[in-house]
Amino acid sequence: xQSLEQPSEVTAVEGAIVQINCTYQTSGFxxxxxxxxxxxGAPTFLSYNALDGLEETGRFSSFxxxxxxxxxxxxxxxxxxxxxxxxxxxxxxxxRRALTFGSGTRLQxxx
Amino acid sequence: DVKVxxxxxxxxKRTGEKVFLECVQDMDHENMFWYRQDPGLGLRLIxxxxxxxxxEKGDIPEGYSVSREKKERFSLILESASTxxxxxxxxxxxxxTSGRALGELFFGEGxxxxxx
Numbered sequence: 112x113q114s115l116e117q118p119s120e121v122t123a124v125e126g127a128i129v130q131i132n133c134t135y136q137t138s139g140f141x142x143x144x145x146x147x148x149x150x151x152g153a154p155t156f157l158s159y160n161a162l163d164g165l166e167e168t169g170r171f172s173s174f175x176x177x178x179x180x181x182x183x184x185x186x187x188x189x190x191x192x193x194x195x196x197x198x199x200x201x202x203x204x205x206x207r208r209a210l211t212f213g214s215g216t217r218l219q220x221x222x
Numbered sequence: 223d224v225k226v227x228x229x230x231x232x233x234x235k236r237t238g239e240k241v242f243l244e245c246v247q248d249m250d251h252e253n254m255f256w257y258r259q260d261p262g263l264g265l266r267l268i269x270x271x272x273x274x275x276x277x278e279k280g281d282i283p284e285g286y287s288v289s290r291e292k293k294e295r296f297s298l299i300l301e302s303a304s305t306x307x308x309x310x311x312x313x314x315x316x317x318x319t320s321g322r323a324l325g326e327l328f329f330g331e332g333x334x335x336x337x338x
Contacts, residue, residue: 119262141324142324142325143325144325144326144327146327152331153312153329153330153331153332154265154312154327154329155329156325156326156327156328159322159324159325159326161324161325198264198265200265200325202324202325208253208270208272208316208318208324209253209255209267209270209278209280210267210325210327211267211281212257212264212265212266213264214262214263214264215264
């Protein structure tokens, strides 16, 4: 089976940097994704890592270490609108096209 | 603008009723999914489909069935609704091609179902 661990809540102030960690145990692994979900909204895709290393997209970056079964989402220059839940998700293998999600990290950005 | 549309945002049903949740996508995606979201549990996969008339069970298929008669439409059916199926139901779709598409799902706005 698959299991993913991420912190349930993180609090940070506007302008700061925050890192949300995700560790996973899966029977197969193809890649790690991150999603953002605002209250009452749909999850939206942020990033995908299939290879080790850092991927940067504007204020958001995502990192993957396959050997450590670990990844993180880094949010820089935090804004109030970044307050949301963030989910990591794994693609177990090419054959299974469905993602397995973590339970989510609720980020609260304070002024 | 790409879209996944779920037919109902809010439904209230009684125990034992048959419930249909409809999902339509306009991106010509091969893969479609139904997830259930509950507080503290994240998103859990109910069923998915990688082609018309094809379906595979996810992690929590009990009490649910699905139908995919057309590529753009994926329906979730609760044959006899129970109170423990009160939840937010999210439909998603994705492309079959490799690379980023493997990790990128497009979600609908969700259907919040209450079973009394």
